[in-house]
Amino acid sequence: MHPEMVRKGGGSPRRATQEDPAIVRWGLTLLAVGAISLLIIVPVVQVFYQAFSHGVGAYLENLFGDRDTRHAIMLTLIVSPIAVLLNVIFGIAAAWAITRFRFPGRTILTTLIDLPFAISPVVAGLMFVLLFGLQGYFGEWLQSHGIQIIFALPGLILATTFVTVPFIARELIPVMESQGADEDLAAVSLGANGWQMFWHVTLPNIKWGLLYGIILCNARAMGEFGAVSVVSGNIAGQTDTMPLRVEKLFQEYNTPGSFAVASLLTFLALATLLVKVILERKTATIQRD
Amino acid sequence: MNRRVLPGFTLSLSYTLLYLMILVLIPLAACFWKATSLSLDEFIAAVWTERALAAYRLTFGASLAAATIDLVLGLLIAWVLVRYDFPLKRLFDSIVDLPFALPTAVAGLVYSSLYVENGWLGQFLVPLGIQAAYSRLAIVLVLSFIGLPFVVRTVQPVLESFDAEIEEAAACLGATRWQTFTRVLLPSLYPALLTGFALTFARALGEYGSVVFVSGNMPFRTEIAPVLIVARLEEFAYAEATATAVVLLLGSFTVLAIINALERWSQSHAS
Numbered sequence: 001m002h003p004e005m006v007r008k009g010g011g012s013p014r015r016a017t018q019e020d021p022a023i024v025r026w027g028l029t030l031l032a033v034g035a036i037s038l039l040i041i042v043p044v045v046q047v048f049y050q051a052f053s054h055g056v057g058a059y060l061e062n063l064f065g066d067r068d069t070r071h072a073i074m075l076t077l078i079v080s081p082i083a084v085l086l087n088v089i090f091g092i093a094a095a096w097a098i099t100r101f102r103f104p105g106r107t108i109l110t111t112l113i114d115l116p117f118a119i120s121p122v123v124a125g126l127m128f129v130l131l132f133g134l135q136g137y138f139g140e141w142l143q144s145h146g147i148q149i150i151f152a153l154p155g156l157i158l159a160t161t162f163v164t165v166p167f168i169a170r171e172l173i174p175v176m177e178s179q180g181a182d183e184d185l186a187a188v189s190l191g192a193n194g195w196q197m198f199w200h201v202t203l204p205n206i207k208w209g210l211l212y213g214i215i216l217c218n219a220r221a222m223g224e225f226g227a228v229s230v231v232s233g234n235i236a237g238q239t240d241t242m243p244l245r246v247e248k249l250f251q252e253y254n255t256p257g258s259f260a261v262a263s264l265l266t267f268l269a270l271a272t273l274l275v276k277v278i279l280e281r282k283t284a285t286i287q288r289d
Numbered sequence: 290m291n292r293r294v295l296p297g298f299t300l301s302l303s304y305t306l307l308y309l310m311i312l313v314l315i316p317l318a319a320c321f322w323k324a325t326s327l328s329l330d331e332f333i334a335a336v337w338t339e340r341a342l343a344a345y346r347l348t349f350g351a352s353l354a355a356a357t358i359d360l361v362l363g364l365l366i367a368w369v370l371v372r373y374d375f376p377l378k379r380l381f382d383s384i385v386d387l388p389f390a391l392p393t394a395v396a397g398l399v400y401s402s403l404y405v406e407n408g409w410l411g412q413f414l415v416p417l418g419i420q421a422a423y424s425r426l427a428i429v430l431v432l433s434f435i436g437l438p439f440v441v442r443t444v445q446p447v448l449e450s451f452d453a454e455i456e457e458a459a460a461c462l463g464a465t466r467w468q469t470f471t472r473v474l475l476p477s478l479y480p481a482l483l484t485g486f487a488l489t490f491a492r493a494l495g496e497y498g499s500v501v502f503v504s505g506n507m508p509f510r511t512e513i514a515p516v517l518i519v520a521r522l523e524e525f526a527y528a529e530a531t532a533t534a535v536v537l538l539l540g541s542f543t544v545l546a547i548i549n550a551l552e553r554w555s556q557s558h559a560s
Binding site: 118 | 319
């Protein structure tokens with residue numbers, strides 16, 4: 001249901017009756033291109049312009065000379081892959097159960113997977129604070145056992161995983177639905193056991209869809225702000241991820257530093273779009289063949 | 290159906306349920322349970338303050354305004370991308386998805402710097418009296434950015450699927466292009482437009498990362514509901530924060546239910 005997951009098909013050739021007058025065509029095209037430029041392209045250019053405004057040397061110094069910024073980059077590179085991996089395993093399990101079997105409550109389960117999309121990231125963070133924070137339901141027990149979740153790495157992972165729960169499942173369900181169970185059934189009837197079927201038949205069949213889900217999930221995981229902000233406590237050099245570091249530097253009036261970190265995240269977004277386009281082309285040619 | 294033939298039913302379903310239980314259902318239940326620790330009077334006192342009301346109004350109003358802007362822009366962009374050819378069309382088509390991939394904190398940071406007095410766009414707008422940074426307008430603007438792809442990507446496939454014969458028939462029957470558009474094409478787009486609108490609205494309701502940078506977060510003036518929740522949390526007023534969160538959750542769930550109903554409606558229309 002989410003347009004994030006919608007892929008584009010090819011259009012049909014235009015006919016004379018669908019042709020608008022040239023002035024309408026060009027007027028509308030200019031408006032649309034102008035809107036995209038103003039809302040999207042100008043901001044992207046601005047990010048890199050600001051990041052490099054004091055030269056490449058200052059840019060690199062801002063990124064790698066600052067201990068807390070280095071730590072934030074490392075932390076994001078730890079939190080995000082864990083969240084993605086957890087959601088890959090979940091996504092495959094959920095898609096397998098939902099597309100290969102019929103059971104009561106199947107539709108409710110699909111809606112439930114979508115639920116994190118409808119919850120404000122701030123509320124998501126709050127829920128984990130209520131459970132695991134010092135005043136939370138499990139707070140006392142956790143403290144007496146010396147386990148810290150909120151204001152620490154586990155909290156960051158929990159919050160990031162929560163907001164990205166739907167990404168991979170939502171991508172795999174339509175892919176596995178359209179492929180059908182024939183090949184899986186063939187593998188089993190030829191004597192493959194469950195794991196053999198999964199590694200040799202099911203996984204190769206869904207690999208492009210899975211990869212597509214992973215890159216979208218990763219982009220969101222690395223960029224998550226609201227939920228992570230609530231559970232992190234913003235301790236510089238300890239629980240600041242890259243997006244939180246952007247805010248911290250911005251509040252300290254270190255604009256070039258803030259934009260330097262932002263430029264890395266923007267680069268990630270652009271790379272994500274590029275991989276997405278390539279994957280869409282690839283699956284489109286596979287479908288045509 | 291395949292339960293006896295294909296392996297892994299029990300394993301995959303129980304893992305799925307356990308995962309959702311731990312990560313989604315128990316935390317959600319904790320949120321509602323915490324809200325019940327307040328008496329009804331306390332709950333109302335927490336969610337019905339002047340400051341909270343101002344925050345709901347702003348959150349709701351700014352989201353509505355942003356969704357309306359995206360409805361118009363989204364239809365325009367989808368139409369141009371599907372119908373016309375122009376240089377660099379593929380680039381423009383791909384870059385429309387950027388707001389999905391760009392971290393919201395980056396969007397907030399860059400929008401705040403573009404529209405301040407000496408910013409690239411602010412230098413033209415501020416002398417005209419248009420304050421698009423640290424104002425309500427700034428919130429609407431950044432929310433429009435965040436939600437732009439939703440309407441484009443819901444409308445685009447529907448526009449692509451239109452049969453040329455329909456427009457030919459309308460033209461043969463003497464309709465002008467404008468009549469064909471408003472009476473034939475546009476009505477078929479209503480479900481997609483509404484879905485896109487609702488998705489943008491739902492996304493905007495909960496948005497925090499970008500708004501916190503551009504709005505200035507002044508209580509009563511530019512403070513949205515998620516920012517209010519964070520402010521309450523920082524005062525360690527957990528129950529009050531939770532009460533506000535419950536109001537926001539109920540709002541989002543209502544929109545989600547409407548989106549699902551719309552999709553069922555448009556599917557039954559299509560078939």
